Amino acid sequence: MPDTPPARRGPYAKTAERRLEIIRTATAVFASYGYRGGSLRQIAAQLGLPLTTLMHHFPTKSALLEAVLDQEDAADPDAEGRARHDGFMPMVLGIVERNLGRRELVRMFSVVSAEATAPDHEAHEWLLRRYAAVTVDYGRMIAFDQAEGRIRSRRDPVQLAGLVVSAWEGVQIRWLADGTDPVAAMRTLLAALLDPAD
Amino acid sequence: MPDTPPARRGPYAKTAERRLEIIRTATAVFASYGYRGGSLRQIAAQLGLPLTTLMHHFPTKSALLEAVLDQEDAADPDAEGRARHDGFMPMVLGIVERNLGRRELVRMFSVVSAEATAPDHEAHEWLLRRYAAVTVDYGRMIAFDQAEGRIRSRRDPVQLAGLVVSAWEGVQIRWLADGTDPVAAMRTLLAALLDPAD
Structure with a gap:
């Protein structure tokens, strides 16, 4: 039944999706500006998210860096x-x-x-x-x-x-x-x- | 006569020295923060110079980058x-x-x-x-x-x-x-x- 939403959609799945979206954008920003040159503010702006929303998922830039660096080995x-x-x-x-x-x-x-x-x-x-x-x-x-x-x-x-x-x-x-x-x-x-x- | 100052000291030599000093500091700042993450302000602060003095020697960040990149081949x-x-x-x-x-x-x-x-x-x-x-x-x-x-x-x-x-x-x-x-x-x-x- 292709119209049924997959069972895992829900608040948790949305959180996971949002996290992935943030990680993807952070990857692009760090690729262009480096880790030191990039900022949470810039990443939030590029996503059209309030900074506080981004910081709800990743409270610090280094927490976000860790997630960005982890995506490789997991893959x-x-x-x-x-x-x-x-x-x-x-x-x-x-x-x-x-x-x-x-x-x-x-x-x-x-x-x-x-x-x-x-x-x-x-x-x-x-x-x-x-x-x-x-x-x-x-x-x-x-x-x-x-x-x-x-x-x-x-x-x-x-x-x-x-x-x-x-x-x-x-x-x-x-x-x-x-x-x-x-x-x-x-x-x-x-x-x-x-x-x-x- | 070791006490005689070298003939080339003078306003021009001072300018050349100042330029070298700026290039050396910019090299260290770009090494730490990248070109995009580094700023003229930061370089001036590290040298203890007013930003306007630095910009008298290098009016833009990209002019300074050019000088930084040139030092290698000249050597x-x-x-x-x-x-x-x-x-x-x-x-x-x-x-x-x-x-x-x-x-x-x-x-x-x-x-x-x-x-x-x-x-x-x-x-x-x-x-x-x-x-x-x-x-x-x-x-x-x-x-x-x-x-x-x-x-x-x-x-x-x-x-x-x-x-x-x-x-x-x-x-x-x-x-x-x-x-x-x-x-x-x-x-x-x-x-x-x-x-x-x-």
Whole structure:
């Protein structure tokens, strides 16, 4: 019965929708102005909401930042499964390709990450945790592929993981700036670093 | 006669010094807050100068941005000479090493570059020109080393140059964030990409 509203509509669902809407707009504002340059006032204005309504959902700018940064990891819980099944390199290239359709999200991460390199930045701890976690996860996936013979480089897998993550960051910034194909760039970089079997 | 003031002190020298001081402070402010998040007012306050004095030297924020961005290239006119003499890879590693002592300058470039990927950003054209120029210059240096037998990769030199520039950007951000050695990272990346003869 397509006319029946879905059962989950109600005050809670409305709150969830409003939160998502705020997160989406905050992503765009932080992408343009950075976290430090963006303001709750600006985000509320862009949504046509009173500031007090926005602050009912996110009482501080840093609470909103946390929600904005969280959307990424929640979106991809099965990277490791894909890496085991298809290989580390195809898994990474799949994310690079998916990111082609998420330009403002990628820009937000690039801008906030660059800002957050400063030790006194509100997202500095988040950035360090993210680098550490991704490096450990990717290191494990690369070690798996080395054992399987899919990756022939004998370098330390954690070191390789760190280089992949760093190079990727730069490749995405270049893509955002002038459209240089990030899939082709990552394919060449990964092949040079990992020496894949095919 | 060490007590004699240098001949070039005078109103012009004072203006030049004041300009340099403003550029240095603007670099630090843009590194922390981004170009969009930083303001002339903030820069003047940090220098203990009236805003009108700052605006006498730089009438607009974008005039100041231009001066801030220009300081880099002016500082290294002979990269190509060093590349011809020592090789492309040692030349790049030399700059990476020199940048260890210029943390705030590197952070400013990282933050402003990420922001400036947006087509409506005041530094967008600068960023595109910079990528294009560096890629062409590095491509020429790589081609020279390929011809000399110092670089064994037979890939298109301009494509290699683009990958080096992108990977470097990410390596520097990682260094700024958590101190990961950028010289070691770039040495491994360059060796994997270029296949140097030694």
